[in-house]
Amino acid sequence: MFDMPRRTTAPDQDFQERIVDIDVAAEMRTSFLEYAYSVIYQRALPDARDGLKPVQRRILYSMSEMGLRPDRGHVKSSRVVGEVMGKLHPHGDAAIYDALVRMAQPFSMRLPLVDGHGNFGSPDDAPAAMRYTEARLAPAAMLMVQSIDEETVDFRPNYDGQETEPAVLPAAFPNLLVNGASGIAVGMATNIPPHNLAEVIGAARHLLKKPDATLDELMQFVPGPDLPTGGLIIGLDAIREAYETGRGTFRMRARATIENVTARRKAIVVTELPFNVGPERVVAKIKELVQAKKLVGIADLKDLTDRHKGLRLVIEVKTGFNPEAVLEELYRLTPMEETFGINSVALVDGQPRTLGLRDLLAVYVNHRLEVVRRRSAYRRRKREERLHLVEGLITALLNIDEVIQVIRTSDDPAHARSRLMETFGLSEAQAGYILDTPLRRLTRYDKLELEREKEGLQAEIAELNAILGSEDRLRRVVSKELAEVAKKYGTPRRTQLLDSAEAALKTAIPLEVADDPCLVLLSSTGLIARTADASPLPGDGPRAPHDVLVSAVRTTVRGEVGVITSKGRMIRVSVVELPTLPASGDPPSLAGAQPVTEYVTLEPDEHVVGLGSLDEAGHGIALGTAQGVVKRVAPDYPVNRDDFEIISLREGDRVVGAVELESPDHDLVFITSDAQLLRFPAATVRPQGRPAGGVAGIRLAEGARVIWFGAVDPARESRVVTVAGSSTALPGTQTGTVKVSDYAVFPPKGRATGGVRAQRFLKGEDVLLLAWAGPAPAKAISPSGQPVELPAELGRRDGSGTRLMHRIAAIGGAIGAAPPARPAEDRAEEAAPAPDAGTAE
Incomplete structure (x- = not known):
């Protein structure tokens, strides 16, 4: 046990003299007001003249004093933060670094303003620690501190009175409007969006020229904010209200376009997002909504953003959904559309005020006029002082021998100064400057230089x-300097302004594509497309070149x-x-069609021969093979498979x-290749299931x-066109002979018979190169896509053909019904004699 010291006085006697009775309410009121005052004036609100908060101003001034100009190297950010915190800003280093980063x-x-x-x-992501980053002043920051000396x-004392700091920067451009500001004080806040430099300077110059300019006149130069991230702004009425009263709200939208990422799928490509919205935030929200099934129509989402191409979010849209409608849902449910509340609060003469566009420009213009006035007064004083010294030197040069004699016969510099002043009527400053000037400068050449300097x-x-x-004159000087800044640093507008009515026009688009009737077309060169409606095709059929x-x-x-x-x-x-x-037009074009291979995967020796409906209520699809097999496919197609056989082919056979x-x-x-034509009613062929091999x-x-x-x-006027040639000729070297016949002259025969002759071969001909039968009139095109004139119809079904040019x-x-275009080698193979393949039963 330790002995406790004994108290020699009464328990509360030691503290009786140090206890002060205060009113708690009064103390809280005083302390809170001091705290609120400090936050409002020393932290949160910018000055309306230079648009900077105290910490921002101190950073720029300190970096200027450190010589961190754009033509110098970068230094560690921690060095800048330490300099600012040690001399001017007695708050945390985190606050200083955050301001530097922004x-x-x-x-x-x-x-x-800072080149990082x-x-x-x-x-979406925070910056690296200050020990890892480097900084120097950006070229625009030099305009903020220009002529500060x-x-x-x-200038005013810093927090401990050992240093001085500028109360405001000269600011050669309207920084508050150009870069905007945001901050939360006690009982008030500010939120000013960025604007385009050239537009703001244009409005300021107009105000310099016409101090009584109205808001509408100024908005001819500044129609709205210009956000660093671009995008769209919707709601011009709200912007005008904010420019008039200092308060208002507008909507920001991402800039997105509808593109074809593949031939069969469209995507919404986002290249610009609203101000202060990052791509990761958008991606996370879209995934959340898709998983919750609150957002439909999205198949995939890829973030392809990089440093070279910039922002690029690719949102693939499911088939059957309107991309425009899906985009409107994205605007409604995700951060791709955000609101911005303008609250233009800034310090004016030390007092927080809510300012409209005209007030903000007026405060800056008055500040800039004062800066140029004080700068001109300073420069005039300095030049007058220099002129006074130059005049003294000129006087000394005119009397150089006497001046030297006076100096040589004087006891000390003070005696020489006083004698020069008495002898030549010089001021003390002139006499001292003459004594400090090296004798080598007092030559005839220097006299000419001094005369020119005096005139200048x-x-x-x-x-x-x-x-x-x-x-x-003062206003013209300020206007000219602002014009030079706009010319050097001005950039085109990034944000597009839209009226609310323009954006509302798109909201009526249905989310899913309407299930309207249409026609799916397949061309001879393998192009596929659908029409906008199911109107009948014109008489000569849709046709594109080739x-x-x-x-x-x-x-x-x-x-x-x-x-x-x-x-x-x-x-x-x-x-x-x-x-x-x-x-359908006259004729419509297939220029927008895509190759069918973009939608189906084919084997090397496989090609598309036609299209068929999957409607079970139809009459099915009829197939014909190279070996003479015919099949009507019963429309019982599987619903859970995208690829299935509809005929079992014999070895070596294929569908033609x-x-x-x-x-x-x-x-x-x-x-057939030997010019036989067989026609028989489709009703004579019984529909068969998919595994059947036909008859x-x-x-x-x-x-x-x-x-x-x-x-x-058979009830429609139709034609038969056949082209004969030689099976021994090289593919693509012969034109052959063509014959056009009326379909009605060919008698119907029974199924599995040999048919009748369709064209008589001339000397040297032994095979049909090409054949077609279908509704009149028949049209033909050459390999170059030019129309080929067909001969007049022949009365005889078994007559010979006419030589082609x-x-x-x-x-x-x-309505088409042409064979799919295949290489000439394939057609030659068909025309060549082949062993008997037999007949399918």
Whole structure:
């Protein structure tokens, strides 16, 4: 146990003299007011003249004093923070570094004031620690401190009285409007959006010229904010209200476009986001909404942002959804649309005030006039002082011998100074300057230089006197300097301004694509597209250069069609994914169509032969193979498979034609390489399931092969076109002979018979190179896409053909029904004699 010291006095006697009774309410009131005053004037609110908070002003001034100009190297940010904190800003280093970082971020400042080197963060991520980053003043910051050493602004003691700091910076451009400001004080806050430098300077110059300019006149120069991140601003009425009263709200939208990321899928590509919104925040919100099933129509989301291409968010849209409507949902539910509340509160003469656009410009213009006035007065005084010294030197040069004699005979410098003043009528400053001037400067050449300098000083003094003596002259000088700043640092507007009504026009778009009737078209060169409606096709058929139609299937936009290949496969294709052609014209163009291979995957020796409907209520699809097999496919297609067989082919056989049957009363037509044509009613062929191999369609002669298969309406005027040639000629070297016949002259025969002759071969001809049958009139095109004139119709079905001047590449009619374009080598293979493949039973 330790002995406790004994108390020799009463318990409360020691503290009786140090206890002060105060009123708690009064103490809280006083302390809170002092704290609020400190926050308002020393931290949160910017000065309306230079647009800077105290910490920002101290950073720029300290970096200027440290010599961290744009032409010097970067230094560690921690060195700048330490200098500011030690001399001018007695608050935390974190607050100083945060302010430094913000002034270096191009996505926060419209005209950055600090040139940062290193990781200064992004809208989503914090910057690196100050020990890892470097900084120096940006070129625009030199405008803020320009001529600060010419007594243009007042200085005041720092927090401990050992240093001085500027109460405001000269600010050669309207920084508060250009870079904006945000801050939360006690009982008040400020939030001013950035603006375009050239626009703000244009308004300031107009106000200099016309001090009584109205708000509407100023808004001709400043129509609205210009955010560093670009994007769209919606709500011009709200902006005008904010410019008039200092308070208002407008909506910011991301800039997005609808693009084709693949031939079958569209995407919303976001290249600009609202101010202070980062891509990671948008991505996270979209994923959250998709998982909660509050946002539909989105298939995938990729963030392809990088330093070279900038922001790029690719939001892929599901098929069947309108990308424009999905974009409107993104605006409504995600940070791709945000509101900005303008609250223009700034310090004016030490008092917080809410200012409109005109007030903000007026405060800056008055400040700049005062800066240029004080600068001119300072420069005039300095030039007058120099002129006084130059005049003394000139006097000494004119009396150089006497001056030297006076100096040599004087006892000391003070005696020499007084004798010079008495002898030549000089001032003390002139006499002292003469004594300090080296003797080598007092030559005849230096006298000429001094005379020129005197004339220049007198001219400058006269110019400065004119500026100080005329308010109009002073305003012109300020206006000219502002114009030079705008010319050097001005950039084009980044943010597009939209009226609310313009944006509202897009909100009426339905989210999902309407299930309207349409036609899916397949061309001979393998292009596929859908029409905007299901109107009947014109008489000569939709045709683009180098192309005619193969198939035209009626369906709906949200339906599906089947792509039939030469290997007997059917591949499902969603109609809504196909490119849309304009409504039927005269003739409509297939220029917007896409290759069918963009939508289906084919094997190397496989090609598309036609399209078919997947509607089970139809009459099915008719297929014809090279070995003469015919099949009507029963429309019982599987609903859970996108790729399935619709015919079992024999080895070496392949599908040469596929057609959607509009009626069982139509004829099925085979045309063979040995010029035989067989037509028989489709009703004679019983529909079969998908695994079936079909039945005998035409009996082929030895070495013959089917080159065309299709369906023809016997009640409609139709034509048969055949082109004969030699099987031994090199592919692509012969034009052949063509014959056009009336379909009606060919008698119908029974299925599995040999048919009748369609063209008589001339000398040297032994094979049909090309054949087609379909609705009149028949059209043909050359490989170069030029129309080929067909001869007049022959009365005899088995007559010979007419010699062609140009080779035919494809034939079509009113609704197409041409064979798919294949290489000439394939056609030669078809024409060449082949061993008898037999007949399918």
